[in-house]
Amino acid sequence: MKISSPLFDRIRVKPGEDRRVRPGRPGCDWPGCGECATHRAPKGRLREGEYWRFCLEHVREYNQSYNFFAGMSEDAVAQYQKEAVTGHRPTWKMGVNGRNPNGGTAGFGPDRRGAADPFGVFRELGMGPWRPDGERPAAERRMVRNAERKALDALGLETDASATDIKAKFKVLVKRHHPDANGGDRSCEDRLREIIQAYNYLKSVGYC
Numbered sequence: 001m002k003i004s005s006p007l008f009d010r011i012r013v014k015p016g017e018d019r020r021v022r023p024g025r026p027g028c029d030w031p032g033c034g035e036c037a038t039h040r041a042p043k044g045r046l047r048e049g050e051y052w053r054f055c056l057e058h059v060r061e062y063n064q065s066y067n068f069f070a071g072m073s074e075d076a077v078a079q080y081q082k083e084a085v086t087g088h089r090p091t092w093k094m095g096v097n098g099r100n101p102n103g104g105t106a107g108f109g110p111d112r113r114g115a116a117d118p119f120g121v122f123r124e125l126g127m128g129p130w131r132p133d134g135e136r137p138a139a140e141r142r143m144v145r146n147a148e149r150k151a152l153d154a155l156g157l158e159t160d161a162s163a164t165d166i167k168a169k170f171k172v173l174v175k176r177h178h179p180d181a182n183g184g185d186r187s188c189e190d191r192l193r194e195i196i197q198a199y200n201y202l203k204s205v206g207y208c
Contacts, residue, residue: 030058044068148207151198163208170199 025036029052037053041062054062069077144152144159152159155169173195175181177188202208 026053028055028058029053030055030062033058041066044070045072148202148205151201151207154194154198166199166202166208170195 025038027033028035028037033055035055035057038056039059040051040053041059042048043050043052044066045068052062069080072080149159152161152166155166155173157165157169161169174192177192177195179186179189179192182188199208
């Protein structure tokens with residue numbers, strides 16, 4: 001028995017909505033079609049919110065041939081697809097939005113001295129703070145990873161130690177814990193091995 005059969009609703013405990021096509025529905029908009037319209041299809045670009053009403057057979061045929069970009073050039077299609085990435089909303093490049101009358105960016109002056117840049121965004125984009133001629137930029141501190149911190153601790157150094165400090169401390173520690181400097185005593189070999197491994201690691205990551 002078909003679900004659309006009127007007998008199906010009669011044998012159910014609670015008949016549902018009548019699924020048969022009602023004669024009061026509008027007709028199909030397809031030329032020459034006398035069927036009732038059961039589906040709707042968009043009329044196309046620049047006519048948003050407007051729909052055709054078709055029967056099942058003709059809405060399928062319409063959808064197969066539907067082209068939203070009909071009448072648009074290749075450049076216009078490419079531009080539309082590019083703008084679709086941002087939802088067709090306007091965008092600005094970094095630093096050009098919020099310009100103030102003095103030529104700077106909103107919130108700080110044209111030299112960007114009042115801007116906080118904890119992640120170095122301005123520096124990476126070449127928009128770092130302006131400095132007068134002859135003024136040297138402050139030394140940049142690199143981010144210290146846990147492995148580098150552990151290696152520096154093995155050498156007894158702080159995280160702000162320079163390459164010269166590391167090399168000098170390494171030489172001192174090697175001389176202090178080498179068996180030849182302790183009359184052949186090998187009790188410090190483990191400590192010496194730790195020092196050498198820490199120095200080699202710092203050297204491999206470009207710390208010194």
